[in-house]
Amino acid sequence: MPPINPLLLDTGSPPIPEIQGWGARYGGAAGPLLNLCQAVPSHAPPPGMLARLAEAAADPRSAGYGPIMGDVALREAYAAQLSAVYGGRRTAAEVAITSGCNMAFFIAMMALAQRGDAVMLPTPWYFNHQMTLNMLGIEARALPCRAQQGFVPDVEDAAALIDERVRAIVLVTPNNPTGAIYPPEVIARFHALCRDRGVWLVLDETYRDFLPAGQARAHDLLAGDAWPENLVQLYSFSKSFAVPGYRLGALGAPASAMPEIGKVVDSVQICAGRVGQAALTWGLPNLDGWRAEKRAEMGERVEAVRAVFSRLPGWRLEASGAYFAYVRHPFAGRTAWDVVEELVNRHGVMCLPGPAFAGEDAHLRIAFANVDLAGIAVMEERLRAATP
Numbered sequence: 001m002p003p004i005n006p007l008l009l010d011t012g013s014p015p016i017p018e019i020q021g022w023g024a025r026y027g028g029a030a031g032p033l034l035n036l037c038q039a040v041p042s043h044a045p046p047p048g049m050l051a052r053l054a055e056a057a058a059d060p061r062s063a064g065y066g067p068i069m070g071d072v073a074l075r076e077a078y079a080a081q082l083s084a085v086y087g088g089r090r091t092a093a094e095v096a097i098t099s100g101c102n103m104a105f106f107i108a109m110m111a112l113a114q115r116g117d118a119v120m121l122p123t124p125w126y127f128n129h130q131m132t133l134n135m136l137g138i139e140a141r142a143l144p145c146r147a148q149q150g151f152v153p154d155v156e157d158a159a160a161l162i163d164e165r166v167r168a169i170v171l172v173t174p175n176n177p178t179g180a181i182y183p184p185e186v187i188a189r190f191h192a193l194c195r196d197r198g199v200w201l202v203l204d205e206t207y208r209d210f211l212p213a214g215q216a217r218a219h220d221l222l223a224g225d226a227w228p229e230n231l232v233q234l235y236s237f238s239k240s241f242a243v244p245g246y247r248l249g250a251l252g253a254p255a256s257a258m259p260e261i262g263k264v265v266d267s268v269q270i271c272a273g274r275v276g277q278a279a280l281t282w283g284l285p286n287l288d289g290w291r292a293e294k295r296a297e298m299g300e301r302v303e304a305v306r307a308v309f310s311r312l313p314g315w316r317l318e319a320s321g322a323y324f325a326y327v328r329h330p331f332a333g334r335t336a337w338d339v340v341e342e343l344v345n346r347h348g349v350m351c352l353p354g355p356a357f358a359g360e361d362a363h364l365r366i367a368f369a370n371v372d373l374a375g376i377a378v379m380e381e382r383l384r385a386a387t388p
Contacts, residue, residue, distance in 0.1 A: 005135075007134060007135050007136070007137055008135060010134060011131050011134040011135055012127075012131065012134075014127060014128065014131070015127065015352060015353070015356040016037055016038050016352070019037050019340060019344065019350055019351075019352065020037065020038075020350070022340075022341060022344040022345065022350070023035065023037070023344055023350045025345075026344055026345060026348055028348070029346065029348070030346070030347045030348040030349075030382055030385070031348055031378070031382075032348065033344075033348045033350065034348055034349045034350065034371065034375060034378055034379055034382065035350050035370050035371075036349060036350055036351045036366045036367050036368060036370055036371065036379065037350040037351055037352055037367060037370075038367060038370070039176065039239070039323045039324070039367045039369060039370070040244060040367075040369070040370050041238075041239055041242040041244070041294075041369060042369060042370050042371060042372060042375075043242055043294065043297075044242060045241060045242045045243055046242075046283075046287060046290045048282070048283070048286065048287070049241060049242075049243070049279055049282075049283050049287065052278065052279035052282045052283070053243075053246075053275060053276070053279045055278075056274070056275040056276075056278035056279055057275050059278070061274075062274040062275045062278060063274070064274070065270060065271055066271040066272070066274050066277065067271060068262055068265055068266045068270065068271055069095075069096040069097065069258070069262055069265060070095070070096055070097025070098075070250075070271070070272055070277065071097065071274065071277045071278070071281065072092060073281045074097055074277045074278075074280055074281045074284075075092035075095045075096075075097060076092045077280070077281050077284040077285060078092075078095050078097070078235075078250055078284060079091050079092045079094065079095050080284075080285070081284050081285075082095075082222060082252065085208075085216070085217050086217055086219075086220070086221075086222035086223055087220075087222075087223045088222045088223050088224050088225060089225045090222065090227070090252075091255070093255040093258065094227050094252055094253065094254065094255050094258070095250055095251070095252050096250065096251045096252075096253075096258065096261060096262070096265055097248065097249075097250055097272045097277060098248070098249045098250060098251055098265070098269065098272055099247045099248070099249070099269045099272045099273065100236065100238065100244075100247040100248060100249045101204065101206050101234050101235065101236035101238070101249035101250075102128055102132075102249075103247070103249060103268065103269060104234045104235070104236075104249040104250065104251040105128070105129060105132060105202075105204065105234055106132050106268065107251060107261060107264045107265055107268060108168075108202055108232050108234065108251060108253075108261075109132055109133060109136055109138060109168075110136065110264045110268075111257070111260060111261045111264050112167050112168050112200050112202070112232070113136070113138045113167040113168060114136075114137075114138070115136065115137030115138065116137065116138075116139075116165070117138050117139070117165055117166075117167045118138065118139035118140075118141045118163075118165040118166045118167065119133055119138055119139070119140060119141065119166070119167060119168045119169070119170060119202075120141045120142075120143050120158060120161060120162070120166055120168070120169040120170065121133075121140050121141065121142060121143065121170050122142075122143045122144075122145050122151075122153040122170075122171065122172075122175075123142045123143065123144050123145060123357070123358045123359065124145070124151070124177050124178060124326070124354060124357035124358055124359035124363070124365075125140070125142070125357055125358055126172060126176045126177065126204075126357065127356055127357055127358075129170060129172075129204075130358065138167075139165065141161060141166065142358060143157060143158050143161060143169075144157070145178075145180075147318045147319075147328070150180050150318070150319050151175065151178040151180040151318070151319045151326065152180055152182055152183070152186060153171070153182070153186070153190075155186065155189040155190055155193055158190065158193060159193055159197075162193075162197050162199065166197075166199055167199055167200060168194075168199055168200035168201070168202050168232075169190060169193075169194055169199060169200070169201055169202070170202045170203075170204065171187065171190060171201065171202070171203050171204065172204040172206070173187065173203070173204075173205065173207075173208075173218055174207040174208070174210060174211065174218075174321045174322035174323075174324075175319070175321070175322075175324070176206065176207070176322075176323070176324060177324055177326060177352070177356075177357045177359070177365040178318075178319040178320075178324060178326040178365075179302075179319050179320040179321035179322055179323070179324035179325055179326055180319040180321060180326075181211065181212065181215075181218070181321045181322075182218070184217075184218065184219045184220060187203070187218065187219040187221065188219065188220065188221070191219075191221055191228065191230075191231065194230050195228075195229075195230050198230075199230070200230050200231070200232055201228075201230060201231050201232070202232045202233075202234065203219075203221070203231065203232070203233045203234065204234040205218060205233060205234065205235050206234065206235065206236040206238075206239065206249075207239060207321075207322035207323060208235065209239070209240040209291055209294075209295060210239070210295055210298045210299075210321075210322040210323065211295075211321075211322075212299060212302075212321070213295075213296070213299055222252075227252070227253070227254045227255065228254070229254055231252075231253070231254075232251065232252065232253045233251070233252040233253075234249065234250070234251055234252075235249060235250040235251075235252070236248075236249045236250075237249060237250070237276075237280055239323070239369075240291055240294075241280065241283055241287065241291075242294075243276060243279075243280075246273055246275065246276030246279075247272070247273060247276070248272055248273065248276045248277065248280060298322065298323070298369060300373065301368050301369065301372075301373065301376060302320055302321060302322075302368075304373055304376045304377075305317070305320060305325045305366070305368050305376060306320060306325075308376060308379065308380040308383075309325070309327060311380070312380065312383055312384060312387065313330070313387060314329075314330025314387050314388070315327055315328065315329060315330055315383065315387070316328040318363070322369075323367055323368065323369035324365060324366065324367055324368070324369075325365070325366040325368055326354075326359075326363055326364075326365055326366075327363065327364050327366060328362050328363055329362065329363070329364050330387055330388060331388060334361075335353070335355075335361050336353030336354050336355055336360075336361045336362070336363065336364060337353050337355065339353065339364065340352065340353045340364065342386070343382075343383075343386060346386070347382040347383075347385060347386045348382065349379060349382050349383065349386075351364050351365060351366045351367070352364065352365040352367075353365075366379075
């Protein structure tokens, strides 16, 4: 066989399929398999969204190509939502619709950096971000986050790591994998650091619709009339509207940068799926109440998970929020991969090990959004049974 790109050969495989393979072999000894592995909404889209998806799928126009940067109506609707959430004046010219937020990240990295450059990722990091950078020949420069600081990155640590090769700093808040929610003042300080040092701030807000009750928005960077000249914002419609299979996300950036970003968009996707775009154009202005209900449900699950780990001996919750809990397990001296394999095989609990995110062997990531409150109670029973 002819050679394959060595950058791909040097890129690790995603961990979720491997652990799902373990789950497929689980014999059911502890009861039905509990999937706390991949971040997936446990609820269906609302009936109105399903009706619009069906209607759009039956429309022959949805089978044709659309505008490269996304259907104009959806771009306008999303810009209006950004204006409502952040208080600024956003326009469709600052928005591109992408085939999911992973694609938005890939597009951003191709637009902002080239082979031999570096992009800073706080660790534990979202493994697909590191994989993308590795494939592109871009260094993923680790910015270690500390458990004692709730896995919130430190601006001074980042400043010390910036050199002439760094083109961007990526922040994910609420964070995947830890669930940590970065305070607005921390985000503002990172933005100021990036501005002063001439690098981009890439802010991944996939889970921004699941902030704690009482926190309307994660930051004030978009509160003005002009889009900040060094900010790229990423977003996913998958979680907020329960449509991950339709692969729809968004990228926001200064309008002046969009023609160059559009070259990448055209090359990697041509246009995002039209059926989902049509349904979201209706959903964005009409589903605020439904989304608020789901946000409240996720808040209840966050509190339930916190209560679980306050009761489990030997376990310690070190960060949580949105869809995730990042916990220290009690299996001293064992690798996290071994712990996860045992939890799957003997107790029917699938989760991810810290090292899958360049984290420590002491940690596990639990994606509790996959289950309801009853499922969280089952998780407690099984983790208690597994505790040494």
